Amino acid sequence: GPKVLQIPSHQIIDMGQMVTLNCDPVSNHLYFYWYKQILGQQMEFLVNFYNGKVMEKSKLFKDQFSVERPDGSYFTLKIQPTALEDSAVYFCASSLRDNSYEQYFGPGTRLTVL
Amino acid sequence: SQWGEENLQALSIQEGEDVTMNCSYKTYTTVVHWYRQDSGRGPALIILIRSNEREKRSGRLRATLDTSSQSSSLSITAAQCEDTAVYFCATDASMGYKLTFGTGTSLLVDP
Numbered sequence: 001g002p003k004v005l006q007i008p009s010h011q012i013i014d015m016g017q018m019v020t021l022n023c024d025p026v027s028n029h030l031y032f033y034w035y036k037q038i039l040g041q042q043m044e045f046l047v048n049f050y051n052g053k054v055m056e057k058s059k060l061f062k063d064q065f066s067v068e069r070p071d072g073s074y075f076t077l078k079i080q081p082t083a084l085e086d087s088a089v090y091f092c093a094s095s096l097r098d099n100s101y102e103q104y105f106g107p108g109t110r111l112t113v114l
Numbered sequence: 115s116q117w118g119e120e121n122l123q124a125l126s127i128q129e130g131e132d133v134t135m136n137c138s139y140k141t142y143t144t145v146v147h148w149y150r151q152d153s154g155r156g157p158a159l160i161i162l163i164r165s166n167e168r169e170k171r172s173g174r175l176r177a178t179l180d181t182s183s184q185s186s187s188l189s190i191t192a193a194q195c196e197d198t199a200v201y202f203c204a205t206d207a208s209m210g211y212k213l214t215f216g217t218g219t220s221l222l223v224d225p
Contacts, residue, residue, distance in 0.1 A: 004156070031211070043157070043202070043215040056211055091156050103213060105149075105156030 002026040004106035006092050007074075012112045018080035021109045023092030025075055032075045033093040033103060034067065036060060043091065049075065079111075087113045126222040127193055134189040135219045137203030146179055146186040147204040147213060157202060161188065193223045 005024040013019050025032055034046040047057040049067050064083070069075040075094070079086055089110050093103040127133050137146070145164045149157035163170040163177045163186065170177045176189040190197055200220045204213040 033212075035213075035215075042217045045212045045214065048211050058212075093156075102147075102159050102162065105158065107154065107156050 002029075002104050004092055004094055004104050006090075006106035006109050008109060009107065010110045010112075012114065013082060015084055015113050016081045018078065019082055019111060021077045021079075021090050021092075021111070023075040023077070023094075023106055025092065025094030026096075026104055029094035029096050029104070031095045031097070032067075032069065033095075034077050035091040035093065035105075036088045037091065037108070038088045046077075046090075082111075082113045084113050087111060123217065124220045124222075126224065129195055129223055129225050130192055131223075132189065132191050133193055133221065134187050135201055135203075135221070136185065136187050137216050138183075138185045139203075139205045139214075139216075140184065141205075141207060143205035143207050145206050146177070147206065148175075148177055148186075148188045149202045149204060149215075150199040151202065151218070152199050160201075190221075193221075195223050195225050197221060198223045 004026060007022040011019055032049040035043045036046050037043040044060055045058050047061045047067055048055045064079055066078045089108040091108045092106040095103045125133060145162055147159055148161045150160050151157045161170055161172050161175050161177045163179045165181055174191045179186045186203055198221060200218045202215050202218045204215045206213055
């Protein structure tokens with residue numbers, strides 16, 4: 001089936017540094033999402049993105065977070081500066097239409113902030 | 115705010131047994147998604163049931179939805195070892211823009 005790719009699979013950085021997580025969504029999908037999962041806890045919605053704009057973001061999407069998809073390439077999540085509590089697995093997802101309901105998820109990027 | 119929650123966090127069964135996982139949610143949803151997540155992978159949708167459906171089947175999977183009690187269940191018939199995974203329910207009150215996941219049920223199927 002359709003695949004969402006995420007790069008890198010693991011990232012270890014020092015607190016205060018910037019990190020960019022990359023997502024290669026399904027090629028004809030139009031809606032993009034980031035979710036955050038702390039070990040042992042449920043996955044939580046961060047943000048969704050359509051037509052070059054953020055449609056909705058949760059309270060977890062702090063001011064230090066930003067998303068973009070320049071020129072239809074990777075859909076990225078940037079955290080600048082990072083904090084210890086940003087350590088988690090970040091999942092990217094994409095969907096074809098807003099009411100298609102099915103979101104396709106990538107394998108996740110495990111971010112460790114030291 | 116909306117949330118989804120499994121009532122059990124870990125289940126261990128023998129191959130060939132049937133199993134049911136439950137999910138309850140607090141606020142209105144247009145659809146309940148059931149995802150499975152294998153180790154090291156992202157969630158994959160396995161069955162989706164809409165608010166106007168009471169039951170949905172897909173192979174050995176059966177999902178139910180009771181909007182009056184705000185609960186859903188996922189049943190697997192004759193479980194196989196390859197059904198070992200974490201299963202999540204997710205609710206969707208925003209027409210597909212955002213999913214709210216439960217905490218998940220870790221299912222282990224022993225041979």
